Amino acid sequence: MVKTVFKILGIALLLAYLLGAGYLYGFWRSEPRYRGIRIDISYPSDDAHFVTEASIRQLVTNKPGFRCKGRTYGEVNTLELSKYIEEKNRLVRHASCYHTPDSLLRIDIEQRDPIIRVKSASAVNVGDGHSMVDFYIDRDGAMMPAQFGTAIQLPLVTGFVKPKHIQPLHDFALFLKDDDFWSAEVTQIYIRENGDAELIPRVGDHSILVGSFDDIEQKLDNVMTFYHKVMPRKGWNLYKVINVKFNGQVVGEK
Numbered sequence: 001m002v003k004t005v006f007k008i009l010g011i012a013l014l015l016a017y018l019l020g021a022g023y024l025y026g027f028w029r030s031e032p033r034y035r036g037i038r039i040d041i042s043y044p045s046d047d048a049h050f051v052t053e054a055s056i057r058q059l060v061t062n063k064p065g066f067r068c069k070g071r072t073y074g075e076v077n078t079l080e081l082s083k084y085i086e087e088k089n090r091l092v093r094h095a096s097c098y099h100t101p102d103s104l105l106r107i108d109i110e111q112r113d114p115i116i117r118v119k120s121a122s123a124v125n126v127g128d129g130h131s132m133v134d135f136y137i138d139r140d141g142a143m144m145p146a147q148f149g150t151a152i153q154l155p156l157v158t159g160f161v162k163p164k165h166i167q168p169l170h171d172f173a174l175f176l177k178d179d180d181f182w183s184a185e186v187t188q189i190y191i192r193e194n195g196d197a198e199l200i201p202r203v204g205d206h207s208i209l210v211g212s213f214d215d216i217e218q219k220l221d222n223v224m225t226f227y228h229k230v231m232p233r234k235g236w237n238l239y240k241v242i243n244v245k246f247n248g249q250v251v252g253e254k
Contacts, residue, residue: 031072032072032073032099032103033070033071033072033073033103034068034069034070034071034072034073034076034099034103034104034105035069035070035102035103035104036068036069036104036105037057037060037068037104037105037107038100038104038105038106038107039053039056039057039107039109040106040107040108040109041053041056041109041110041111042108042109042110042111043111044111044112044113044114044139045113045152047152047153048111048113048114048150048152049111049150050091050111050114050144050147050150051089051091051092051109051111055089056085056089056092056107056109059085059088059089060081060085060107063081063084066081068105073099076099076105078097078098078099078105079097081095081097081107082095082096082097083095085097085107085109090112090126090142090143090144090145091111091112091144091145091147092109092110092111092112093110093111093112093113093138093140093142094109094110095107095108095109095110096108112136112138112139112140112142112144113138113139113140114136114137114138114144114152114154115136115137115138115139115154115170115173115174115177116136116137116154116155116156116157116169116170116172116173116176117134117135117136117137117146117154117155117156117157118134118135118136118137118143118156118157118158118161118169119133119134119156119157119158120132120133120134120157120158120159120160120161121158121159121160121161122160122161124143124161124162124163124166125163126143132145134146136154137166137169137170137173139174141166141167141170143166154173155173155176155183155186155187155188155189156187156188156189157169157188157189157190157191158188158189158190158191159190159191159192159193160191160192160193160195161191162191162195164195165191165195165197168197168212168213169189169213171213172189172213172216175216175217181224182220184202185201185202185203186199186200186201186202187200187201187202188200190207195212196209196210196211196212196245197209197210197211197212197213198210198241203236204231204236204237205236205237205240206236206237206239206240206241206242207240207241207242208220208223208241208242208244209241209242209243209244209245210244210245211244211245211246214247215247218247219244219247220244222244222248222249222250223242223244223250225250226242226250226252230252234252238252238254239252239253239254240253240254241253
């Protein structure tokens with residue numbers, strides 16, 4: 001009698017276990033899981049394609065502890081992954097990660113928009129213990145590394161660039177983008193060892209010494225007046241430097 005009771009109890013426990021395991025397996029199977037990754041990248045222009053799908057995929061898959069395929073939506077922290085991409089890739093302006101209706105991990109990337117290129121004589125500190133010699137400044141004022149094998153038509157900055165020059169150069173680049181004449185005329189900006197900025201124009205055998213970028217619009221208006229009133233009489237190759245370093249003064253240096 002006792003053996004029969006224990007036998008029935010054992011069978012009941014086995015059935016309960018099987019039913020419970022089956023339920024949990026069914027729940028596990030029914031919970032949505034990622035089946036892969038899809039990456040989409042938006043670029044600021046047709047010629048500025050620096051971020052690649054391969055580079056983002058490699059960055060994500062090499063992230064310590066990261067695994068996507070087969071994991072549930074709740075097991076992948078999409079907000080943390082978005083921030084990770086933005087922090088690790090200086091070419092990325094914004095990253096957004098989320099799941100799609102067809103169970104893919106979607107990664108939308110917005111690339112930064114470069115507006116001026118810098119090739120400094122020495123490394124420029126960009127923070128977080130990093131420094132760069134060859135880089136772009138983007139529309140937001142952030143520094144992004146230049147990519148080997150890629151080139152776009154932008155004003156070039158050379159010379160002795162320091163961190164203090166980054167914001168003024170950014171502001172000047174934005175000014176150039178909005179001014180048809182000077183954006184076509186200024187091909188290079190040279191930073192002298194004393195910190196003064198010198199513009200190299202496309203036309204003429206001269207440079208424009210602006211010193212700092214303070215009151216740059218007024219300084220260039222003065223240069224324009226010099227172009228109209230003096231250059232036609234004196235010639236475009238007479239002066240080696242047009243000095244507008246001191247606001248309100250235009251000095252032609254031979």
